[in-house]
Amino acid sequence: xxxxxxxxxxxxxxxxxxxxxxxxxxxxxxxxxxxxxxxxxxxxxxxxxxxxxxxxxxxxxxxxxxxxxxxxxxxxxxxxxxxxxxxxxxxxxxxxxxxxxxxxxxxxxxxxxxxxxxxxxxxxxxxxxxxxxxxxxxxxxxxxxxxxxxxxxxxxxxxxxxxxxxxxxxxxxxxxxxxxxxxxxxxxxxxxxxxxxxxxxxxxxxxxxxxxxxxxxxxxxxxxxxxxxxxxxxxxxxxxxxxxxxxxxxxxxxxxxxxxxxxxxxxxxxxxxxxxxxxxxxxxxx
Amino acid sequence: xxxxxxxxxxxxxxxxxxxxxxxxxxxxxxxxxxxxxxxxxxxxxxxxxxxxxxxxxxxxxxxxxxxxxxxxxxxxxxxxxxxxxxxxxxxxxxxxxxxxxxxxxxxxxxxxxxxxxxxxxxxxxxxxxxxxxxxxxxxxxxxxxxxxxxxxxxxxxxxxxxxxxxxxxxxxxxxxxxxxxxxxxxxxxxxxxxxxxxxxxxxxxxxxxxxxxxxxxxxxxxxxxxxxxxxxxxxxxxxxxxxxxxxxxxxxxxxxxxxxxxxxxxxxxxxxxxxxxxxxxxxxxxxxxxxxxxxxxxxxxxxxxxxxxxxxxxxxxxxxxx
Numbered sequence: 001x002x003x004x005x006x007x008x009x010x011x012x013x014x015x016x017x018x019x020x021x022x023x024x025x026x027x028x029x030x031x032x033x034x035x036x037x038x039x040x041x042x043x044x045x046x047x048x049x050x051x052x053x054x055x056x057x058x059x060x061x062x063x064x065x066x067x068x069x070x071x072x073x074x075x076x077x078x079x080x081x082x083x084x085x086x087x088x089x090x091x092x093x094x095x096x097x098x099x100x101x102x103x104x105x106x107x108x109x110x111x112x113x114x115x116x117x118x119x120x121x122x123x124x125x126x127x128x129x130x131x132x133x134x135x136x137x138x139x140x141x142x143x144x145x146x147x148x149x150x151x152x153x154x155x156x157x158x159x160x161x162x163x164x165x166x167x168x169x170x171x172x173x174x175x176x177x178x179x180x181x182x183x184x185x186x187x188x189x190x191x192x193x194x195x196x197x198x199x200x201x202x203x204x205x206x207x208x209x210x211x212x213x214x215x216x217x218x219x220x221x222x223x224x225x226x227x228x229x230x231x232x233x234x235x236x237x238x239x240x241x242x243x244x245x246x247x248x249x250x251x252x253x254x255x256x257x258x259x260x261x262x263x264x265x266x267x268x269x270x271x272x273x274x275x276x277x278x279x280x281x282x283x284x285x286x
Numbered sequence: 287x288x289x290x291x292x293x294x295x296x297x298x299x300x301x302x303x304x305x306x307x308x309x310x311x312x313x314x315x316x317x318x319x320x321x322x323x324x325x326x327x328x329x330x331x332x333x334x335x336x337x338x339x340x341x342x343x344x345x346x347x348x349x350x351x352x353x354x355x356x357x358x359x360x361x362x363x364x365x366x367x368x369x370x371x372x373x374x375x376x377x378x379x380x381x382x383x384x385x386x387x388x389x390x391x392x393x394x395x396x397x398x399x400x401x402x403x404x405x406x407x408x409x410x411x412x413x414x415x416x417x418x419x420x421x422x423x424x425x426x427x428x429x430x431x432x433x434x435x436x437x438x439x440x441x442x443x444x445x446x447x448x449x450x451x452x453x454x455x456x457x458x459x460x461x462x463x464x465x466x467x468x469x470x471x472x473x474x475x476x477x478x479x480x481x482x483x484x485x486x487x488x489x490x491x492x493x494x495x496x497x498x499x500x501x502x503x504x505x506x507x508x509x510x511x512x513x514x515x516x517x518x519x520x521x522x523x524x525x526x527x528x529x530x531x532x533x534x535x536x537x538x539x540x541x542x543x544x545x546x547x548x549x550x551x552x553x554x555x556x557x558x559x560x561x562x563x564x565x566x567x568x569x570x571x572x573x574x575x576x577x578x579x580x581x582x583x584x585x586x587x588x589x590x591x592x593x594x595x596x597x598x599x600x601x602x603x604x605x606x607x608x
Contacts, residue, residue, distance in 0.1 A: 111347065175388035182342055182383070183376030183403045183454065186369075193402065197393040 022273025028266025029208075036082040045073035047080055047233055056249040068238070068252050069245060077233035078259055084234050085263070088145060089214035092152035093207050099153065100160020101203060105191050107161065108168025119165070122158045130155040134217065138226045148227055152214050163206055167199045174198075201278035209271035212264040219260050235260050289359070290317040291494035292341070292379070292462045296354040299333070299340050303348025308564040310336050311518050313590070314354070318462065318494040323485075325505045325526075326498045327541065328515035329560055334498045337515075338466045341496070342381050343371045358462060377407040380460040382484070384467040386448035390439040396450045397423070397435025400457050407458045422453040426483060445476040449483070456487055463488070464496045469504065481508055502545050506530060511596075514538050517571035518563055520590060524597040534599040536576050570602070578603045 035042060044064065051071030058066045064075040107118040125133075137151035168191075171177060177194050185193070221227040222236025230237055235256045242253030299311035311333040318324045326334050339345050341356055343363055356363040358379055363371065383389040391399055400419035404410055410418060416435070423431035426449040439447055448468065455463060465484065469477040485508060488495050497508060505512055505526065512529045514522040514537065522535040533539050540556035558575035567573060573583040582602050590600040 175383055175385055176391045178344065179381070179383050179389045179451070179454070180391070181344055181375070182381040184372045184374070184406055185376075185403075186372055189406075193394070194391050198391070200393075 019273050019276055021269045022277060025208075025266050025269030025271070025273050028262060029211075029270050032082055032263050032266060033086065035079045036086045039079040039083050042079055043073075043076035045076045047072065047077055048231060049073070056245070056251065058251065065255055066251055069241070069249075074238075074252065074255055077238065078235070078255065081233045081235045081238065081256075081259070082263070084145070084228060084232060085215050085218050085260075086211075088149045088152070088218045089211045091146070091149040092156065092214045092217075093210045095149070095153045096157040096210065097160050097203060097207050100157040100162075101164045101196070101199070103157070103161040104164025104166075105168055105195060105199075108165040109172055109187065109191055109195065115165075118161070122161050125154070125158045131220075134221065135224075135226060138221065143226065143229050145228065148218060148221060151221075152217050155217075156210060156213065159210070160203065160206055163202050164199055167202055168195055171195045171198050205271050205275040205278060207271075208267055208274055212267035212271070215260065215264055215267070289319075291320045291322075291359060292496070293317045293357045294337075294341065294354065295357075297337070297340060297351065297356065298353040299336050299345065300350055300352040301348060302350050302352075304564065306564075309352065309518060310349075310563050311340065314520060316496075316513055316520075316523070318496055320461065320492045320494050321488065322510045323488065323495045323497055323508050325509035325512045326496065326515060327500060327502065327505055327512060329500060331560055331563075332515045333518040333563075334500075334515055335466055338381065338464050338496070338498055341462075341464055342375060342379065344375075344381075373407075376403050376455075376460070377458045378460050379462045379464070380455040380458070382452055382455045382463060382465040382468045385471050386444055386451050387439075387471065389451050390447060390454075392439055395436050395438055396442065400435070400450070400454050403454060404457050419453075419457065422457040423450065425456070425487065426450070426453045428453070444472055445479065448472060448476070448480050452480070452484065452487070456491075456493075459491055460493060462494045462496065464498070466498045467500070468497070470499075470501070477504075484508075502541060514541070517560055517566060519571065519600065521572065521601070522597075522599045523590070524599075528594070528597040532597075534593055534597065534604050535572075535601050536578050536603075537572050540575075570600075 049072060051067065054063075054067050054071045055069055056067060057063055057071075060066070063073050065078065066074050068074055068077070103118050103122065107115045133155055134151045137154050138147060141147035141150060172195060177190055180190050180194050218227060219234070219236035219239065222234035223240040225237070225240070227234050227236055238256035239253050239260070242250070242256060246253050294314055294316045297311060297314040298309055300307055300309045314337055316324060326337060328334050336345070336349070340351055343366070345351070351364055358374065361374070363374070366374070390396065397416060397419045400422055401412070401415035404418045404422070405412070405415040408415070408418070420431045420435050423435055428434050428446060428449045434442065434446065439450070442450065468484065469480050472480060481504065484495065487493070497504070499505060509526040511525050512523070513520050514535060516537050522529070522533070522538050529538065533542055537556070544555055556575055561567060561571060561574065567584065569582075569584045569586050570576070570579070570588055573579040576583065580603060588600045588602045590598050592598045593604055
């Protein structure tokens with residue numbers, strides 16, 4: 001009997017991997033992450049090295065993705081741009097997830113006036129137009145990696161809070177939570193040992209979708225000139241700057257835009273795939 | 287009778303959040319001595335589970351103990367702070383839940399869950415607690431406890447899971463165990479094993495057991511004393527011999543008639559349904575379904591009186607039936 005059980009478990013893995021969205025998403029996301037991590041080894045040129053003779057050269061062996069308006073190597077700038085986007089996105093997502101999860105757990109588990117207070121607070125944050133809120137925060141804090149990340153946290157923690165609150169509401173009625181209480185577990189122990197581990201599925205899904213959203217936001221901010229100031233090789237700024245030459249030399253905008261699109265697509269597919277795997281309601285039967 | 291392990295006096299449990307509030311358990315009194323088994327029997331919705339939760343101080347939000355006392359040895363439970371109650375739960379009073387499938391945390395190994403409860407109450411280190419958890423599983427005759435302790439609930443069968451639930455409840459040697467339909471979700475063969483196991487553990491540690499069930503077969507097999515509940519009240523309380531020899535309350539009669547038995551050519555059902563607890567009749571709650579009901583039954587609620595030694599009943603018309 002034990003043997004059949006082990007075998008059944010070994011068989012489950014390939015079925016999960018057969019989930020195409022998850023597979024493609026994971027492939028794209030991990031490629032982008034690897035490019036960003038190993039950017040110093042993969043960059044072929046100095047980021048700031050200008051070559052005014054070779055402006056807007058198309059892709060070549062020398063310049064894999066061509067050069068921009070100052071003759072700088074687009075490939076090198078693109079993979080360093082991935083570093084910036086990913087760093088900001090990861091910081092923003094981790095902080096949002098932590099803050100939102102704490103708020104959601106406390107709100108959902110204790111209920112009553114605590115819940116009322118915390119949920120009205122999230123409503124206030126949700127009530128602001130997000131773009132305005134993000135711009136306001138960056139305007140106050142000034143540009144910079146952490147400030148941009150902080151501004152994204154301001155708009156994205158509410159989603160975690162609401163989702164975690166609702167999973168907490170349903171989990172706290174579970175028998176095993178009741179059973180833990182019957183064994184003398186304190187409310188905090190129940191939150192940390194029973195409810196949080198069982199909410200990690202939806203939190204993981206939100207976080208991977210959130211990475212995509214954060215990258216779009218970061219690009220939008222850079223596009224508007226509120227991100228990291230030049231000469232930082234942000235995707236949004238390259239996209240925005242490229243629009244000035246878009247009639248004659250669309251290459252710069254196309255490459256930066258494609259980088260943003262592919263990355264976001266990768267994280268969204270990953271998130272959707274994870275949801276299919278982790279959420280029993282989306283799971284295919286049989 | 288020696289000093290009772292658990293004493294309940296005049297307990298009222300009320301759903302305060304309902305509008306208007308109504309009482310789901312009324313005038314409940316019971317006492318269980320060490321080593322004794324008390325069964326609480328009744329249909330679903332008659333207040334059995336609420337009584338159990340009240341004893342554990344685990345009533346859901348909006349439900350409260352409106353009156354009465356619950357004492358564990360010489361500790362009055364109703365007046366404890368939440369923190370003090372946490373220290374007692376799992377330690378001196380423990381509960382075995384109905385659904386072994388859902389009473390275990392799906393993301394923790396069985397051993398880790400037991401070890402956590404042990405270190406919570408016994409203050410043991412991680413390694414000692416793990417060893418104690420394996421020992422607790424061994425005592426429930428879990429096959430291959432060292433390996434099972436490292437497995438997750440979904441890897442165990444229903445019977446093994448219920449053993450794990452029992453190990454979890456008993457790991458700190460509580461004086462009182464409250465078991466809420468511990469075998470309802472199990473196969474009949476496993477059911478007998480689990481009941482036998484609870485009985486053995488109880489005998490070994492001298493634990494008082496409150497067993498909540500709707501299964502009279504289980505009652506006959508395990509109980510020393512029985513409380514029959516109807517619509518939130520105790521309608522009959524007796525030693526198991528007295529109850530099965532001569533059930534006095536017409537409801538108990540009805541319950542016994544509704545059990546399938548060899549030789550009986552048909553099951554007698556109790557006509558009608560349990561009246562809603564928020565709208566109980568003025569007199570005896572069973573009167574609308576009772577074959578013996580008289581005018582008096584509809585007007586005045588019968589008190590729970592001693593009919594003979596070790597046998598109390600709340601009915602106006604006992605003598606006619608006996």
